[in-house]
Ligand code: SF4
């Protein structure tokens with residue numbers, strides 16, 4: 001039997017064997033307070049905020065590190081559990097500064113929220129609080145390490161998912177500090193995710209810092225335009241101005257992560273150099289106009305071109321970073337005009353392999369499936385920089401035992417072991433790929449296609 005049944009707060013809950021209590025309670029909609037636990041990271045069990053009462057256990061147990069068992073009786077809100085949770089909160093607040101009014105995390109801080117439910121009005125601690133010298137770790141992440149509660153989420157993210165251990169813990173007990181090695185800057189391609197992971201105001205967004213409060217922002221769902229991954233994100237807007245971008249959870253695409261380029265490039269939206277109003281070129285000069293005039297001008301121009309040259313002579317070139325919905329609408333518009341000339345390949349000049357190559361490249365499988373692959377061959381790809389979220393999936397696959405091989409023109413840096421690497425010039429890559437095709441054909445017992453055998 002793969003499932004067990006336990007009782008949580010008087011309610012029957014079914015969980016998979018090996019799951020932790022907190023996973024079972026989350027699935028059942030029963031909230032257990034937590035700081036260090038995160039469903040995508042390994043269990044550290046160092047904050048103790050998730051202590052719950054388990055019948056027959058001599059003392060409260062951490063829900064994030066206690067596996068479920070058949071017949072287990074768990075109480076998350078009993079007097080014993082509440083007392084333990086409140087005790088942990090009191091310990092956390094001994095050193096955490098009560099500077100919420102000037103903290104950028106104020107209003108979206110897990111510690112602030114939980115302190116309302118589990119904290120005391122007045123601290124019993126009168127001694128001086130610990131102070132940690134602040135660090136400058138680069139242009140994207142602001143630090144206020146006196147606020148750190150040592151949950152190690154940022155450390156585990158780098159080690160387990162980001163693939164670059166940029167943060168680490170130094171010292172012990174009262175003297176422990178989370179910091180970068182030799183005070184280096186943090187500059188990996190997924191570094192901004194620690195801002196979301198940090199449950200307090202120790203790590204916050206530097207570009208966003210002190211510009212707005214969370215309750216002033218409206219959230220607008222959107223999709224990242226930077227690569228074909230299409231990471232789901234929320235643009236936080238104040239009075240029509242994009243103030244920041246945060247990930248929108250979608251397990252099938254980006255899980256709960258964003259690449260730094262998706263997260264921070266919103267700053268370009270607000271630059272003066274950006275074209276925000278339509279323009280019409282008259283007599284060789286660009287003139288600003290309103291949308292209605294621009295639409296009518298475009299419609300008249302299209303009508304004129306169609307009647308003068310025929311619909312087949314009219315075509316539309318779309319930016320390759322547009323969304324699928326925008327492509328769909330453009331295609332619909334062009335078909336209504338009688339033309340099917342729509343393309344997004346703005347930098348391609350040779351179309352001789354159109355028959356063999358689909359015009360819309362497709363991964364061939366779901367993004368989430370990448371982390372379940374056993375073997376991967378990357379060709380001409382600096383995946384870590386080009387598509388950091390796909391690289392994250394491959395890194396997960398490698399951690400489960402997958403082999404990744406590369407054929408590249410440059411010896412790019414990867415953040416997981418590469419099983420086989422061939423770095424060669426572009427011309428020789430063709431021959432190398434033909435060699436791979438030959439090996440695959442031999443393994444499958446099929447003949448090598450004619451065009452390829454000439455290369456081998
Ligand atoms: S900096 Fe934030 S995420 Fe990192 S250990 Fe401290 S509290 Fe946790």
Ligand code: FES
Nearest residue numbers: 045047048050064
């Ligand atoms: S959430 Fe369980 S110990 Fe931190």
